[in-house]
Amino acid sequence: MTETVAKPAYSRILLKLSGEVLMGDDAFGINRDTIDRMVDEIIAVSALGVELAIVIGGGNIFRGVAGGAAGMDRATADYMGMLATVMNSLALAEAISRKNVPARVMSAISIDQVAEPYVRPKALQYLEEGKVVVFAAGTGNPFFTTDTAAALRGAEIGAQVVLKATKVDGVYSADPMKDPTATRYSRISFDEAMVKNLGIMDATAFALCRDQKLPIKVFSIIKPGALQRVVLGEDEGTLVYA
Template identity: 55%
Template sequence: MSEAAAQRAATTYDRVLLKISGEALMGSLAYGLHPPTVARIAQEVKTVHDMGVEIAMVIGGGNIFRGLSGSAQGMERTTADYMGMLATVMNALAMQSALEGLGIHTRVISAIPMDQVCEPYIRRRAVRHLEKKRVCIFAAGTGNPYFTTDTAATLRAAEMSCEAIFKGTKVDGVYDMDPKKFPEAKRYDRVSYDEVLLQNLGVMDASAIALARDNRMPIVVFSLDEPGGFRGILAGQGTYTIVHA
């Protein structure tokens, strides 16, 4: 068996959605994009792509603008949310550039039409891109205000028939309290959707968790800062928490 075939045989999932926050692209910066960090995450995606896994992505926009915080400062909420959606398009284009620099065919697909820079969202076309092993980066959330990119990620994962949502964070799973503040925090290996909602564990917002539960979509929470962590989990290794029924 060739090395590529051996990698493929070890893969746990065939099609997944990777959800990362906009803040994950900041690196050591206070805001904006840190190109070396974008390149590092793109390399992590490439290692999974090389295993033959079909990958969709949703990236938040909090490194540029967060609609909820904008509305908290007096801006009208709908306008603030649309600004946040546009920020996700900028992040998606940056990730597309990094991935294509590694030789991976990528499509940015926006819920808000902007034909000059990305494709409009058409479900059947997006599925076909995945089947052709192109990485699809879904931008502009759901296209509607009052919905987070967590909800958009769960919605797109369901529409694309993904087998799991992988949420890359700063920690290696779900804890009962912030492990950076409380060393005694307990990490869960497995936790149910209902427990996440009941204990307010902060995996994703409540709408996203409820949508994942309704579609029986497992959520794998892992550390994006751990080199090789994304690939390792797909190969059945590593440390993570799985949210399930």
């Protein structure tokens, strides 16, 4: 008897990881066990034939120097944050490559000795070849978050969905840590999320996804197997749709 293999709901996705999810239980930096577990989930999704690009934040690295950055010019601090995302991207790509899945880091700022410059046609070529592409350094501009970079890169590469991986398993009617009666939305429209001021992404990223009709799926990367369940179209997390 032939076993039925589940088909992915998406063929090309943009995964947005916050830097904080790499810390595990550490105060800052990268927890090796945590990154290895995430890499296993990423590889499992790639093995389904899904073309996968990733944008990762730098909060876990920048947190270690946050005290020294107090009072610093915003643009300078943002450029430091971009460098932190490059460090995270290199660590993630190296961990993926160690498990025999090709990964490429493409940076929005010029840092040629460390990462390739971001070039859209090249990124599309890598995705079509089955490589995991990690977009580093945000948009390359200060005053824009990595959420905005995820929305921008997702639109540029023609991703079918932006997967926002967090420590919370979806979007709730209230803070579930403070309100035990808070309920998780399975689906919610962009307009309803705006009216309820749910703060799913920063305003620029959210508006870009809304304008491009690019859905956002919010889920917990901490839950084992959650990424694969999202990609397979199961009821995991919250879908924000146009």
